Amino acid sequence: MFAITLGDDAELRPLEPWQAEEFLAHMDRGREFIGQHIGLPDAVPDLESARAYLQSYADKAASDTGRIYGIWKNATLVGGVLFRTMDVPQGTAEAGCWLEPSATGKGLVTRASRIIIDWAVRERGIHRIEWITSSENAPSIAVARRLGMTQDGVLRESYPYRGKRRDMEIWSVLGPEWRERRAAQRAASGTVAPNER
Template sequence: MFTMHVDDDVELSIFEPRHAESLFQLVDKNRDRLGVWLSFPEKTREKADSLAFIRKSLTRMADGNGFWAGILYKGELAGSTGFLYIDQEAGRTEIGYWIGADFTGRGLVTKAVRKMVDYAFFELGLRKVNIQTSGGNGKSRAVPERLGFTKEGVLREYEYLNGSHHDRIVYGLLKEEWGEF
């Protein structure tokens, strides 16, 4: 199992098939909350859906094209973060993340994303990391802003969820900017 130590309470652990039940339960418990901003909760209706997601993530990891990891807080699955893709030729990736309601307000996502940025720049040798968030999701937008990302643009009415269109905010960070914040 591939894990990344973040601090005494937080670890990132690559999802494996054995995580399917806990992943499904966390998504199910937070379905309404997450579904306001993200499309995957609607597609996650049973443990088998989480297992299929994990298998796809492991295939992408084996292909060198991204992966998803659980954010573990004191050993308990609290949320997830991952590289949506890895473009070695262009030297860039995009990080996604979400957290369960019971784990908000502890800085877990910021810590996890900081670790993922370090991994992208110093382990994968990439030169740019992007994060995209829904324009209306202030808590999600705070993560890249807190970590020194630059707001690069707004994709207007980019996504249609729950009967309404949402803008997408694009943030970017270059390797040489990392650590300047």
């Protein structure tokens, strides 16, 4: 299995069904915090559902329609990033994230998201990456901004969640924008990717 360093004793790795117990323990630590804006904690209340959730992403990976990756800090699973959907023929994908409270404010989601977006754009030819988040989820909106995404619009009261209808913001970045921005960042830092030489 591969692991990509995120710095600060953190790494990004695939999150697989055999890790269901660790995934559930992580979710239990962050259940209320994570559940403020997304339904992931509600989807995995026990070991069987945690395993089924991870298996659904293993199936998506096998059919090339989604991916899920964990973020480990000091060898403890503390969050993750994913492609909730991925339509390679259409060139579209929806990225997302979550973190337990102990991992917030360290830039882990931004760094992990850059890695998976780079992969989707460069290796899979994805043209449009979307980021859909509640208007109340300021940390998620901040990540979209740090990733250089553009706000496409707001779907007013489109998401009923825990007894309240929430506005959902749609952010996106297009493949050509992403490649141009990443090339400029690499040039500014003095590093060039092999396919940019």
